Amino acid sequence: MSINLNRFNRVNRKKIFNRIERTQKAAIPQAPKRPPLLHPQLDISALTDIFLSKFSASSSTFQSIDCLSLVPQLVLQYAEKHSANKTLVTNLHSILTLDETPLDWPETLSLSPPPATGNEAIGLSYATTAIAETGSLVLTSSEKNPTTVNFLTDHHIIILNEQDIVPNIESMWERLSLSAGNMPRAVNIITGPSRTADIEQTIQLGAHGPRSLHLLLLTQR
């Protein structure tokens, strides 16, 4: 197939816009004003509780920690309980964005550098923010947080700083403060493990992505 894609797009774009603009009152050159929208309001003093109850409702589990140095041990414990394969893929060896101290990883865990390839059983990432309204963790793609870790591992463990929990979806976008030209390639709002109900409407966890999702919540003492 040899089409001149640029020309093809120009011609088609024009046709489509002509059809649209025929119907619009006027093609306004300046930005139209979107009507203001209401956001659901949450009890700010109970954000963590609301978040954790919604998060658990999505078939996910959590543990609270008060120090990042606990992470390696807890990851190992989780791996021992859930997986024969003890390969861990993460780019958070030192979790520099969260803490300056390098972590001390037990030898039983075999560490593998990202991106994930599908051979690693456990993935470890950190959430940029979390939404209390929906119990969701929000991960932005970066060198530290490669997207494949979120989807190719069997068990996904995510670290979240309690301070990063925001009330609703809108406040999450505000916190990320995204703008065109400066977008992370992917923003993943994750609410529970991968699931499907495509066969006889029966819910099964672990369709293509992680079979389980575990949160390590870093609390302020």
Added chain:
Amino acid sequence: MVMHYKPTSQETPSDSELKNSSHQALFFKAQSSDALLDETLQEALKKAKGGFIEKRSQAIADVESFDSYKQQAQLVKNHTLDHLAYYLTQFEENVVKNGGHVHWASTPEQLNNIILHICERRDAKFVTKGKSMISEEANLNEALEAAGIDVTETDLGEYIIQLAKEPPSHIIVPAIHKTRQQVEALFRETHDLGERDLDKISALVDEARLQLRQKFLDADVGITGANMLIADTGSAMLVTNEGNGDLTATLPKVHIVTASIEKVIPDLESASAILRVLARSATGQPITSYTSLFSGPRDIEDLDGPDEFHVILLDNQRSQMLGSPFEEMLKCIKCGACLNHCPVYSAVGGHAYGWVYPGPMGSVLTPLMTGLKQSSDLPNASTFCGRCEEVCPMGIPLPELLRQLRNREHEEHLTPWKTRFSLQSFMWTIQHPRLFHWLTKMTRLILSNSTLTHFFEKHLFTSWYNSKELPKNHSKGTFMEQYKQNSKQKKK
């Protein structure tokens, strides 16, 4: 700049452009009769029934005011449709800012051609796909296969129907018409399984996971749909539960998003309003497992992600609906609630509707996209019970739109002569009161006589009698007779 524009016949898609080759919507009646007699299908439909309805109503009961959520979502869509050209332009600019490409397709064929062009340029052999109704509109898989490209659907439901070589029968759960035994049989036929036990649903899901994992890793190009396009950030938003869309968007060298033009919305705040009603209406979840925002190719520091990002925007008659009596239909967020609550859909399933969109929303969309002539039964595939409009999060007046299509059918002389003749005779009769009263009198007499009704059922209305009986009438007279009688007594 204000543009004055009059469409010329060249710029509106021609009849041949409209037609979809594998179009079966013309045969709704015959297909629905077959569906009612198909025992396996009826068993599958029975299992599906109710589940969605209950989950949705629970999800709605769990929030303070779903009505206010609906209102916010509708505000967003109304506003966007009023300024569609502006937001599409803004979206395009911002995708380019993010390093991506935007393509424009008036017709499904054009969409396929653009995709084939990209695949050819990147020398693609293997393509994975996330669920995309737009690619169903275009029959993309067939076009890819014809070009010698190996294409795999990765949504479990879509994968099942791809193996079965069938179209989807539901916009959210494409294989809702298949029982687990049928899925097992399909896997045994197509996978190398040996004697492995596939009795449980979990074993079937694991088997699909295993097979598809390799496909994800091998793919050269990944094609997904989009639930929303965000003008302000130049992003495509994808809502899934399985995570297949994310793997499709992340692992191959090229990510192509296929979406229709009305999917664009102003900004992320608007997206939040729609997210609040989408999953609740669709599966009864407050939010799905994965809601992802894709904005361009990988950055230099990124360790994964595609190096090319394309968005193909399909029109396929939508710009014609804009400003027409059917504009409301462009607010549809493809949640499937109207299908789940439709008594006709629940009885006959999705395939009877003959094209990619079934149920009430399909009965409106199919005629508008493929031509009323090709799908003249669909506007009539409704009892006008009104449940679809009631549950539609976007407040689309589906029964009213169907009624308008029926009018159009009548005007264009597409209704069968029997219907037209009966309607005209009825009109003539009610304009002649004496004749009308005499006829109702006779009808009452016949219906109150069991020998006569029996005779009619046996010999005249045989197909009617198959599923129901003639109404028996044991009243003292016709309505008018009784009315006159009563008023006389009152006077006394």
